[in-house]
Amino acid sequence: MIISLLFCLSKLQISKGVSQIYIKHLIDRIGSNKVSQNETELFRHSHDESPHKTIEPDVVCFPECKDDIKNIVEVAHAHRVPVTAFGAGSGLEGQAIPIHKGISINFENMNAVVDFSPDDMTITVQPGLTRLQLNKLVNRKGLMFPIDPGADATIGGMVATNASGTTAVRYGSMRDQLLDLEVVLADGTVIHTGTHAKKSSSGYNLTGLFAGSEGTLGIITEVTLRLHGIPEYTMVARCTFDTPEKCAQAAQTILLSGIPVMRMELVDAQSISQVNMYGGYNYPVKHSLFFEFAGLKAAVEEEIKLAQELMNDLDCQDWKVATDPKEQKELWKARHELSYAYGHIKGMADTGADVCVPISRLPELVVYARELIEQSGLEGGILGHVGDGNFHTIVIFDSNNPGEQEKAEYTNEALAMRAIEVGGTCTGEHGVGLGKMKLQKAEHGDAVGIMKGVKQMLDPEGLLNPGKIFY
Amino acid sequence: MIISLLFCLSKLQISKGVSQIYIKHLIDRIGSNKVSQNETELFRHSHDESPHKTIEPDVVCFPECKDDIKNIVEVAHAHRVPVTAFGAGSGLEGQAIPIHKGISINFENMNAVVDFSPDDMTITVQPGLTRLQLNKLVNRKGLMFPIDPGADATIGGMVATNASGTTAVRYGSMRDQLLDLEVVLADGTVIHTGTHAKKSSSGYNLTGLFAGSEGTLGIITEVTLRLHGIPEYTMVARCTFDTPEKCAQAAQTILLSGIPVMRMELVDAQSISQVNMYGGYNYPVKHSLFFEFAGLKAAVEEEIKLAQELMNDLDCQDWKVATDPKEQKELWKARHELSYAYGHIKGMADTGADVCVPISRLPELVVYARELIEQSGLEGGILGHVGDGNFHTIVIFDSNNPGEQEKAEYTNEALAMRAIEVGGTCTGEHGVGLGKMKLQKAEHGDAVGIMKGVKQMLDPEGLLNPGKIFY
Numbered sequence: 001m002i003i004s005l006l007f008c009l010s011k012l013q014i015s016k017g018v019s020q021i022y023i024k025h026l027i028d029r030i031g032s033n034k035v036s037q038n039e040t041e042l043f044r045h046s047h048d049e050s051p052h053k054t055i056e057p058d059v060v061c062f063p064e065c066k067d068d069i070k071n072i073v074e075v076a077h078a079h080r081v082p083v084t085a086f087g088a089g090s091g092l093e094g095q096a097i098p099i100h101k102g103i104s105i106n107f108e109n110m111n112a113v114v115d116f117s118p119d120d121m122t123i124t125v126q127p128g129l130t131r132l133q134l135n136k137l138v139n140r141k142g143l144m145f146p147i148d149p150g151a152d153a154t155i156g157g158m159v160a161t162n163a164s165g166t167t168a169v170r171y172g173s174m175r176d177q178l179l180d181l182e183v184v185l186a187d188g189t190v191i192h193t194g195t196h197a198k199k200s201s202s203g204y205n206l207t208g209l210f211a212g213s214e215g216t217l218g219i220i221t222e223v224t225l226r227l228h229g230i231p232e233y234t235m236v237a238r239c240t241f242d243t244p245e246k247c248a249q250a251a252q253t254i255l256l257s258g259i260p261v262m263r264m265e266l267v268d269a270q271s272i273s274q275v276n277m278y279g280g281y282n283y284p285v286k287h288s289l290f291f292e293f294a295g296l297k298a299a300v301e302e303e304i305k306l307a308q309e310l311m312n313d314l315d316c317q318d319w320k321v322a323t324d325p326k327e328q329k330e331l332w333k334a335r336h337e338l339s340y341a342y343g344h345i346k347g348m349a350d351t352g353a354d355v356c357v358p359i360s361r362l363p364e365l366v367v368y369a370r371e372l373i374e375q376s377g378l379e380g381g382i383l384g385h386v387g388d389g390n391f392h393t394i395v396i397f398d399s400n401n402p403g404e405q406e407k408a409e410y411t412n413e414a415l416a417m418r419a420i421e422v423g424g425t426c427t428g429e430h431g432v433g434l435g436k437m438k439l440q441k442a443e444h445g446d447a448v449g450i451m452k453g454v455k456q457m458l459d460p461e462g463l464l465n466p467g468k469i470f471y
Numbered sequence: 472m473i474i475s476l477l478f479c480l481s482k483l484q485i486s487k488g489v490s491q492i493y494i495k496h497l498i499d500r501i502g503s504n505k506v507s508q509n510e511t512e513l514f515r516h517s518h519d520e521s522p523h524k525t526i527e528p529d530v531v532c533f534p535e536c537k538d539d540i541k542n543i544v545e546v547a548h549a550h551r552v553p554v555t556a557f558g559a560g561s562g563l564e565g566q567a568i569p570i571h572k573g574i575s576i577n578f579e580n581m582n583a584v585v586d587f588s589p590d591d592m593t594i595t596v597q598p599g600l601t602r603l604q605l606n607k608l609v610n611r612k613g614l615m616f617p618i619d620p621g622a623d624a625t626i627g628g629m630v631a632t633n634a635s636g637t638t639a640v641r642y643g644s645m646r647d648q649l650l651d652l653e654v655v656l657a658d659g660t661v662i663h664t665g666t667h668a669k670k671s672s673s674g675y676n677l678t679g680l681f682a683g684s685e686g687t688l689g690i691i692t693e694v695t696l697r698l699h700g701i702p703e704y705t706m707v708a709r710c711t712f713d714t715p716e717k718c719a720q721a722a723q724t725i726l727l728s729g730i731p732v733m734r735m736e737l738v739d740a741q742s743i744s745q746v747n748m749y750g751g752y753n754y755p756v757k758h759s760l761f762f763e764f765a766g767l768k769a770a771v772e773e774e775i776k777l778a779q780e781l782m783n784d785l786d787c788q789d790w791k792v793a794t795d796p797k798e799q800k801e802l803w804k805a806r807h808e809l810s811y812a813y814g815h816i817k818g819m820a821d822t823g824a825d826v827c828v829p830i831s832r833l834p835e836l837v838v839y840a841r842e843l844i845e846q847s848g849l850e851g852g853i854l855g856h857v858g859d860g861n862f863h864t865i866v867i868f869d870s871n872n873p874g875e876q877e878k879a880e881y882t883n884e885a886l887a888m889r890a891i892e893v894g895g896t897c898t899g900e901h902g903v904g905l906g907k908m909k910l911q912k913a914e915h916g917d918a919v920g921i922m923k924g925v926k927q928m929l930d931p932e933g934l935l936n937p938g939k940i941f942y
Contacts, residue, residue: 208679299770
């Protein structure tokens with residue numbers, strides 16, 4: 001495997017002189033104002049928010065339309081140059097790192113709304129629009145795009161990684177929001193994968209195939225999304241438990257009750273302590289469950305009453321409800337500021353797992369994750385979208401201290417392997433990128449052969465985001 | 472196209488003598504008790520509920536396990552014999568008709584529950600289990616499988632066609648319920664397409680690809696499904712409007728209000744009249760909207776109050792609510808008995824469209840459908856799951872009266888073409904089968920080439936349900 005990887009590297013990496021030839025062709029085709037070799041730009045496109053090694057592209061392109069993308073792909077094809085799409089750079093598995101160099105495509109100038117149809121509760125956008133920009137637009141019409149991975153990612157990046165986040169328990173993942181994708185294939189052909197109808201049984205489901213393919217099968221140039229009505233009323237709540245296991249059991253109880261929670265998040269005691277330290281807060285240092293309920297007022301009030309009864313039956317403590325928007329924000333702060341709290345420890349880096357397991361296995365996996373962190377001798381916490389069975393660890397390490405990164409990464413890998421063993425997945429929402437490649441065979445078995453066949457069919461030259469997902 | 476179709480036919484159809492050789496091999500591999508050439512069985516597997524031409528298979532197999540399926544596929548591969556899966560025979564587009572003869576696989580002896588996990592709200596079943604059998608099982612644990620295409624279809628058949636029905640407005644289609652499929656590929660390899668986790672960003676989404684592929688990419692041997700809690704309280708309502716256009720506008724208003732209706736069905740006046748005639752009822756002969764609301768009691772009561780206000784604002788008539796289960800059934804009878812009413816007109820056959828369009832285009836499409844039926848000179852009605860923008864026509868014709876079937880089919884085709892033109896799909900839930908093949912290029916354009924590439928990769932010999940979906 002290592003040999004073939006090296007071969008692949010040598011095949012794809014091209015010398016500085018040769019790269020100047022194709023870059024000249026790029027400029028001829030799309031114009032010099034859309035092509036940059038500025039050092040700052042090359043560095044910006046060399047990394048995402050993961051600890052994976054930075055690698056700069058030869059060149060960054062800033063296309064403005066589908067034809068620019070077609071031109072870029074055609075030049076790449078003619079010169080056999082890798083093409084890697086870059087959204088907001090907020091990925092957590094290295095998907096946007098051009099590990100074989102070549103062209104990085106930045107979509108910031110492709111962030112237009114192509115067609116907004118409030119009556120249909122759908123919108124078609126270019127991939128560079130971010131989710132906050134999108135919501136600002138559609139909120140005016142009483143609509144919202146609920147998928148919330150935390151970062152202000154681009155819609156294209158979110159499609160490419162099948163992102164989700166805190167609201168997936170109610171609305172599903174990015175894939176579930178898609179009606180149609182416009183995609184430029186490796187040979188420059190442009191296809192549409194779906195229609196603007198809410199459902200279809202026509203032809204093979206290519207929309208779902210391109211979603212989550214991380215730019216390895218084609219370059220997405222338009223995305224048609226479902227939108228949802230903004231619920232008229234929202235309430236939040238928080239309670240705590242003695243063990244993370246009990247938190248996970250409590251989340252399971254809520255799900256089985258049929259309450260359509262909007263968000264349901266677990267933060268373990270260690271993470272609460274970290275947030276208190278970071279922000280100077282005084283939240284109870286206990287394993288905590290955070291809830292959001294949303295809908296018609298009478299429904300929300302009944303839901304929160306039932307939730308409280310269920311949590312009391314499980315001996316919860318610190319049950320607190322907030323209705324006022326300011327109070328709501330205050331109550332959820334410990335959850336919201338968690339990533340910052342871990343990400344801003346001076347001189348320290350962090351890494352984290354992203355497992356998703358059947359809900360019944362969640363308590364034991366959370367306990368196992370805690371054990372792994374303890375055994376590593378490093379600091380870390382657990383947080384997660386427990387309504388889906390999806391949770392993360394955040395393990396902090398000093399990259400100047402030999403062996404610490406390896407110890408941190410071991411916790412990720414061991415947890416992912418255990419998740420796969422109990423019928424779950426190594427990545428609930430971050431995607432495969434570089435970090436989960438080694439787990440694909442364990443998770444998918446012989447299906448990896450089919451996936452590679454799809455890749456081979458759509459990108460026979462291996463130019464689209466090479467070196468990602470599969471070895 | 473016709474020439475290549477004929478070539479394909481001549482390649483695949485094999486003589487009686489040759490078929491006896493492979494049937495002997497089938498018997499050797501899976502046992503004579505699982506192989507039938509009984510005339511009644513051959514006829515039963517020659518058709519579904521569509522008006523497409525009946526064609527008998529050479530032989531029907533009744534596998535009992537995955538290994539039987541592997542053996543069947545391997546024999547088929549060795550002898551280059553077509554293999555067509557058969558569920559309950561309730562399809563509406565001819566998917567189960569073995570148009571190139573060969574082997575029909577009947578799943579009635581593969582209807583076991585492999586793993587039921589109420590705590591995870593998931594179940595793994597063999598494909599021959601029907602949806603009513605499934606619900607009987609899971610209802611005992613307070614859970615339900617909501618997808619309801621009307622007929623008591625098998626789960627395998629419902630996956631293969633990406634079925635949906637009255638509850639899709641709330642729960643989505645069959646594809647949205649799937650966590651994992653076990654599939655035997657054309658070469659006998661067995662793969663799993665997913666995991667038992669509620670969401671995943673690992674690898675390419677093969678689950679969505681096999682769902683809706685109508686047995687053309689592999690034979691499904693196990694299905695892992697999401698289940699849902701049974702709502703604690705249900706209410707139904709019905710109201711009428713002067714025009715079908717107003718009904719469609721009313722449905723759109725309900726959706727935009729954010730009320731999470733469980734079902735929302737349109738039945739036009741002509742169809743109500745047909746039901747009255749068939750059952751001796753006295754329902755108001757007007758264009759009618761039927762609603763079902765389900766959830767926590769307080770929520771349902773608030774929803775129905777809001778729905779009534781919204782419908783009154785649109786000048787609805789005959790608003791009627793039912794809470795008592797018996798009264799609920801009575802109120803919905805006109806919707807429930809509609810297919811029977813049209814299907815039981817002595818000496819008449821029927822056919823129907825299955826378009827799905829953006830909600831904003833629904834009113835004009837419903838009007839156009841009515842015009843097409845009038846112009847055909849035939850009797851027919853409109854009914855549909857208007858919450859998704861999905862509706863059907865039912866046009867009845869006398870197959871002994873020359874030209875009537877052609878006229879009926881013209882209404883389907885013209886409506887499907889208009890649906891595609893306005894950004895919709897030719898089939899919302901019935902699938903492509905034989906009836907929608909001619910519309911694939913119009914709907915999917917160059918994406919058809921990619922779909923064919925997937926087919927070629929997974930079934931290079933073209934033995935899995937040949938002659939369906941694509942020419």
